[in-house]
Amino acid sequence: MIDFTLSEEQKLLIEMTRSFVEKEMVPNEDELERTNQLSPQLASSLKEKSMDLGLHACNLPTKVGGGGLDAVSVMLIEKELGRTSLAMAECAHRPLNILAACEGEQVEQFLKPTLAGKKRDCIAMTEPGAGSDLRSMRCRAELADDEWNINGEKHFISQASVSDYCVLFAATGEEETSKGIKKRISAFLVDFKDPGVEVASGYRNVSHRAYTNNILRFNDVRIPGWRIMGPEGDGFRLVNEWLGPTRLTVAATCVARAERAYEIALKYASEREQFGQKIGKFQGISFPLADMATEIKLANLMLIETAWKIDQGTVTTEDCAMAKLYCSEMLSRIADQALQTVGGMGLMEELPLERIWRDARIERIWDGTSEIQRHIISRGLLRPLGA
Ligand SMILES: Cc1cc2nc3c(=O)[nH]c(=O)nc-3n(C[C@H](O)[C@H](O)[C@H](O)COP(=O)(O)OP(=O)(O)OC[C@H]3O[C@@H](n4cnc5c(N)ncnc54)[C@H](O)[C@@H]3O)c2cc1C
Known part of the structure; x- marks a missing residue:
């Protein structure tokens, strides 16, 4: 049914x-x-x-x-x-879904205060030298006397300046894989009050005003052994289990913005007159509106189906990648076309269209670039065929 x-x-x-x-x-x-x-x-x-x-x-x-x-x-x-x-x-x-994986002392010290709104989390994976290729990260954690000693740097960390701690991904060793020697990655809860942590200013960003990104530095940060999430080397499994579905959040945000841009364009096309008639009468304006409405409908269907599959426990990494890929690229097309529909006023700050257009750009980059989503989808298609 x-x-x-x-x-x-x-x-x-x-x-x-x-x-x-x-x-x-x-x-x-x-x-x-x-x-x-x-x-x-x-x-x-x-x-x-x-x-x-x-x-x-x-x-x-x-x-x-x-x-x-x-x-x-x-x-x-x-x-x-x-x-x-x-x-x-x-x-x-x-909060990050991954926090549901907290156990023991982690629940008392991090999860509960987060749920109560007393602490705020952020996620620290990306480094200046390790973006899409996370396994090349240089930030490392070494265990000695039941303490982890962390050294390294992360950048592009969203909202760290208004957070109290991060879920940090760091290398904890190396392992032999079918593709050669790879780093073993683990996840840790690191409090920004831990000695040796520096939360530095990040970069100025064209998308998402007032939404900060920061550089995090870890200089001989010693944290207790219980702050590791899951077994040592479990970081990538945690990422796949908990963070894959967060791509649906990005997809949902993209559809929301596309809808708002489309609504503005539709209204404008029905009111603005040029050459003695509503501009919506020109096919050059009305056909793109039809395309926008069709794309938004398709994107909504992807959202519903992917979310439904998460609830059924049948969602795949490829499902989330497809939703993120399509919805983020669809937003770019619609933001641009909505702005074109409105003409010069579309670029002015009087309307939210210029913001939606600016903000759209980042959605194809963070949480895995469009190329990485295509990589995930295509591997899912070809791997079963042995290619
Ligand atoms: C404002 C902002 C906020 C962010 N917030 C966070 C955060 O809170 N926490 C966090 O950990 N990270 C965060 N990120 C990082 C974000 O997830 C990365 O920017 C993203 O994963 C891409 O990494 P990169 O920018 O280093 O690009 P790179 O990985 O260097 O990629 C450069 C280009 O090469 C392409 N490319 C790379 N590898 C492949 C491949 N195998 N096949 C084809 N093409 C490839 C990419 O698609 C891209 O076009 C944020 C980024 C930004 C810009």
């Missing part, structure tokens, strides 16, 4: 989140975009309200103390939050 009907609860979640975004976030977009800053007062008020609404940590399972929403519902929430500037949407924080 195939049924695309949303439950009453899911409809209410959409309504509630949309109203929160429209009332509390959208009116602050102009200021945020103009100043490239999110005031701490606004950030904490948005966080408080999102906690009251139950949006905070809604993605984590109830057995660890999260909201326990199914993947379809989380995706629907992400789509509503995705309509506005990321820095504000992120105040309704959904």
Whole structure:
């Protein structure tokens, strides 16, 4: 049986989140975009309200103390939050899914305070010399007397400046694989108050104003043995198990922005007159609108199907890669076409189109570039055939 009907609860979640975004976030977009800053007062008020609404940590399972929403519902929430500037949407924080893998002391020291909104997490994988090729990372952790000693550097770490700790990926040794010797990667919980951790400013970024990225330096950082997540060398398995589905979050955000851009273009085409008629009467404007609507419909179907498969436990890495690839590239096409539909005004800061167009660019790069998504998908196609 195939049924695309949303439950009453899911409809209410959409309504509630949309109203929160429209009332509390959208009116602050102009200021945020103009100043490239999110005031701490606004950030904490948005966080408080999102906690009251139950949006905070809604993605984590109830057995660890999260909201326990199914993947379809989380995706629907992400789509509503995705309509506005990321820095504000992120105040309704959904912690990293990987935190559900916390055990023992990790639960008390990291997971519980995160769920209570007292600590904030971020993820540190990328290095100046190790982007797509994460296994080439140089940051390393060595075990001695039940303490890990960490040295190395990470960059492009989103929101580290407003976080309390990171899930850090570091090399803990080497192993022989069918492709030669590769580094063994493990995940650690590293508190930014741990001696030897430096959270430095990152780069200025054309996408996502007020959403910081930072450089992290680890200089002889000694952390207790229990801060490793899972067994030593388990880092890549954790990434695949917990972080693959987070690509759906990126995909949902992309569809949200594409919808907002399309809505503006559609309205403009129905109102703006040139040569004595509505510009929507020109096929040069109306046919791209038809293409946009069709692409958005397809993207929504991918979101629903992938989220549904996560809930069924049947999702594959390729499913998440396809959703992320298609939705992020679709957003770029639609942001550009929506801007073209509006003409010169599309580039002006009076409309959110220039922001959506700027912000769209990063979605094809982070959480695995489009090329890496194509690599994942194509390996899934060819490997079973022995190629
Ligand atoms: C603003 C921002 C925030 C970020 N936030 C975080 C974060 O919070 N935490 C974190 O760990 N990382 C974060 N990242 C890092 C992000 O995930 C990486 O930028 C991304 O994985 C690509 O790595 P790279 O930029 O080093 O590019 P590279 O890996 O150097 O790639 C350069 C080019 O080569 C291509 N390429 C590389 N390998 C292949 C291949 N095998 N086949 C075909 N093409 C290939 C790429 O697709 C790309 O076009 C962030 C990045 C940015 C820009």
